[in-house]
Amino acid sequence: MGAVAFDYIIVGAGSAGCVLANRLSANGKHSVLLLEAGRNDRSLLVQIPVCWTQVAYHDDFNWGYAAEAEASTANRRMAWPRGKVIGGSSSINGMIHVRGHRDDFNAWRDAGCEGWDWDGVLPYFERSECHAGENHAGPALNIRDIEHSEAGDLFLASCKAYGLAALDDFNQGEQEGAGYYKCAIANGRRQSTSVCYLKPAQKRANLEMLSGALCERIIFAGTRATGVRVNRGGEQFTYGANCEVIIAAGAVNSPQLLQLSGVGPLDLLQRHGIAPVHALQGVGRNLKDHLGTMVGYQIEAVPAIYHDMKPLGLVKQLYRYMRHRSGLLSMPATQVGGFYRSSDSRQRPDIQLYFLPVSGARDENNQNQIDKDPSVTGMILHLLPESAGTVMIKSVKPDEAPAINTNYLATEYDRDAQLQGFKKLREIFRQKPIADHCKVELRPGKHIQSDDEILDFVRCEATTGYHPVGTCKMGVDDQAVVDTALRVRGCQGLRVVDASIMPDIVAGNTNAATVMIAEKASDMILADAR
Incomplete structure (x- = not known):
């Protein structure tokens, strides 16, 4: 048969x-x-x-x-x-x-x-x-718009202060700027x-x-x-x-x-x-x-996922989800972000930016471990790698x-793009108003400053962009x-x-x-x- x-x-x-x-x-x-x-x-x-x-x-x-x-x-x-x-x-x-x-x-x-x-x-x-x-x-x-947050709005204000124009939609062929993402x-x-x-x-x-x-x-x-x-x-x-x-x-x-x-x-x-x-x-x-590198900061006087994970916060978020299908449980991988150039010599953006109101790391079993204090994360992805x-x-x-x-990181351009993209991410966090709330860098920490130290951090901590x-x-x-x-x-x-x-x-x-x-x-x- x-x-x-x-x-x-x-x-x-x-x-x-x-x-x-x-x-x-x-x-x-x-x-x-x-x-x-x-x-x-x-x-x-x-x-x-x-x-x-x-x-x-x-x-x-x-x-x-x-x-x-x-x-x-x-x-x-x-x-x-x-x-x-x-x-x-x-x-x-x-x-x-x-x-x-x-x-x-x-x-x-x-x-x-x-x-x-x-x-x-x-x-x-x-x-x-x-x-x-x-x-x-x-x-x-x-495809829908992402729910706005106070932390996200503050970060976008700092992106604007840094010089990134506000952009409502990244999907019209041009990307340079910062804003809320669309999500599935x-x-x-x-x-x-x-x-x-x-x-x-x-x-x-x-x-x-x-x-x-x-x-x-x-x-x-x-x-x-x-x-x-x-x-x-x-x-x-x-x-x-x-x-x-x-x-x-x-x-x-x-x-x-x-x-x-x-x-x-x-x-x-x-x-x-x-x-x-x-x-x-x-x-x-x-x-x-896309290889990604993150920074983490403590955040003060602004709601973050840390607060939502407390017993009362979880009850509120469960209610929001059950009643309105909104809040923490309806949140994608990031809320806001943008696209910028690692260098002025680049003809178009080669760095993608994520910001999310939580910070932490994965343990040896790939389980999420959220930081013990209210915190946020910034992440860059190098978008146009030469390395194959x-x-x-x-x-x-x-x-x-x-x-x-x-x-990963096999060419000088790829290494430099990660390095310069990372420096610019830190610079965004130094802009007001987010700088008024994010005063302590959790990772990699302020002791990591030289180009060699930053690249070593990238090699040790960078992750796939999936x-x-x-x-x-x-x-x-x-x-x-x-x-x-x-x-x-x-x-x-x-x-x-x-x-x-x-x-x-x-x-x-x-x-x-x-x-x-x-x-x-x-x-x-x-x-x-x-």
């Missing part, structure tokens, strides 16, 4: 996969199988926004990856959370919605990716977003692609969803993808694809699956005894991420994590893995649709751009099916 067959098999029910599942099944003409290695997303930890700090590092919802120890980050095995749950990383992220700068996408076009410039992608951003008060046709992320939260609940795209489509007869299903390899006939082999509950199943297999497993798992299936660097395949289907040197290379890393399999075992070599991209990059050069229609080069019936196809990282939180990619890809896939 032959394998059960579907027109389209989507590997990964994450930020991109849920979008694809909805769009490809919408006309009722095509049968679609959506595979997710993780569990369902019904837990309140997933749905209540403030719980993202717990769920992102929770074994039930996270692949549990760690980057390889490297000298550039003080030989730490930095935790690298990626979503292993329906909705993928859109179910565990901080819910900040930033499209990126127009020049990000124009640079993609200039590198040979025709149709992916700002004007080409803007309609898909707009299609993927439903803002308050809009009469939006079709599925989309529900509505009615006090996380708005993941599972909630906004998959759930409205789940009752369709032509869409089948399987969770707890680890795709072990793509099945090929020559260089044509014809199906997948899946492990579910320790039992192996084979599913056939009449039209295409679409890998949407993310910047870590997508290159891993290609390599396990015989598509990747020839020397890597040979080293692991994998029969090559098609040698593609770029699979697993070009890994980019790799994701490469360690063995032929599908359930063994690949080696993630981040190669934005890995680029490991199956789109393009026309010899490192490109997919073409501009996201078809895997040298193969047939196989595409990659997720953050891994970005030729270079976008200047902002990457989930919005990933959803856009899936929206645009769905149109291309359906056009090819006509």
Whole structure:
């Protein structure tokens, strides 16, 4: 008896996969199988926004990856959370919605990716977003304004005093300035692609969803993808694809699956005894991420999360959430922030700024430990890194994590951008009115002053921005893995649709751009099916 067959098999029910599942099944003409290695997303930890700090590092919802120890980050095995749950990383992220700068996408076009410039992608951003008060046709992320706070207002006033202009919306192609972010939260609940795209489509007869299903390899006939082999509950199943297999497993798992299936660097395949289907040197290379560094300050005479965590404060916040779906429990990863240049020589902002009314650190078990005094955090992300890393399999075992070599801070520019961005962050905290309330620097502390001391602090304490991209990059050069229609080069019936196809990282939180990619890809896939 032959394998059960579907027109389209989507590997990964994450930020991109849920979008694809909805769009490809919408006309009722095509049968679609959506595979997710993780569990369902019904837990309140997933749905209540403030719980993202717990769920992102929770074994039930996270692949549990760690980057390889490297000298550039003080030989730490930095935790690298990626979503292993329906909705993928859109179910565990901080819910900040930033499209990126127009020049990000124009640079993609200039590198040979025709149709992916700002004007080409803007309609898909707009299609993927439903803002308050809009009469939006079709599925989309529900995007809302973030609730204002006294601490946030004070920090923005200091950003203005420093010279950052007020900006109401970071999503119109230009970013320089400071303001409140937009977020993927509505009615006090996380708005993941599972909630906004998959759930409205789940009752369709032509869409089948399987969770707890680890795709072990793509099945090929020559260089044509014809199906997948899946492990579910320790039992192996084979599913056939009449039209295409679409890998949407993310910047870590997508290159891993290609390599396990015989598509990747020839020397890597040979080293692991994998029969090559098609040698593609770029699979697993070009890994980019935003490296983030934080400062923490005590805050006086201003409400902070510290006060909300006291017994009376918690009662008040629970009431606010239950009654109004507002307050602490509805809060995303940050409230306010902005974009600025690490140096006047930069043509556009290369630093993203976060501010949040709490401070603390993670212990050795990745559990949040809030500071014992009222405190706040400022964080910078370097947005345009030159350094690129790799994701490469360690063995032929599908359930063994690949080696993630981040190669952070490998260039002088990357180190200088972190250094100068950090200095400017400190300078913002020296501006009134926030300076009147934040007089004691908790971390790294006022004793850290020289350039060498600051860079050493960055190496020891900087963390992932949770934005890995680029490991199956789109393009026309010899490192490109997919073409501009996201078809895997040298193969047939196989595409990659997720953050891994970005030729270079976008200047902002990457989930919005990933959803856009899936929206645009769905149109291309359906056009090819006509």
